[in-house]
Amino acid sequence: MPQNDSNKERPIEEPGFLRSIGLPPPGELLPLGYLYLLILGISSESIHFGLLGVNVLDYSNALDVLLSPIALITGNLAVLLVVVLVPLFLWPYLMLVRKLAHRKPTEKNARLREVPIGRTWLPMCAVALIAAFLGLGIGQGAAKRDDLQAGELDANTRLTFGDGEVIDAYVVGINSGYVFYVEPDATEVTISPIADNIQSLQALPDDD
DSSP: OOOOGGGSOOOOOOOOHHHHTTOOOHHHHHHHHHHHHHHHHHHHHHHHHHTTTOOGGGGOOHHHHHHHHHHHHHHOHHHHHHHHHHHHHHHHHHHHHHHHHHHSOOSTTHHHHHSOTHHHHHHHHHHHHHHHHHHHHHHHHHHHHHHHHHTOOOOOEEEEETTSOEEEEEEEEEOSSEEEEEOTTOSSOEEEEOTTTEEEEEEOOOOO
16 A cells, blocks of 8 residues: 555755844845834934924825835935945954854853854844934934024025926925925925926035
């Protein structure tokens, strides 16, 4: 009689490379990573605009929210460098520290020696990203708030409206539906819809 396949011993599956170093598989890591960046992007933008007296989420649609981390990373060199370079440098740094810990094992470095390196690397990357995103939102928002209150935001964009009106203003930000700008000598942000209202936006040359 033929043997029942269900009685055969199934080979034990070996953990993948990522799991062997303490990281989740790509199917889990990538969605969770983007969700984390999404939360950081929303938080950074909310803090930035909130310091200027604007609740940016009231003027954002789903696409603006989903693209907020990408826009923030690609629009700011400092954040881009943190997102790319910090994870790259942390890994060899932790490898070196782990190697030194194995040479001189103590109770204090027991976890570093025994736990897969990915479980240390991932939280450290998360902390670095929090510092970069929230630091950017707070730092830029506070600086612009002070300049706004002092009336020192110089125009950086020429806005041409559908009725022919032209305004040179400082543009704080733009999303898919609205432009946020400060007119000369104004102390608050003006919000204008783009559709059927603004004809063109032209960057002005720096005075420097």
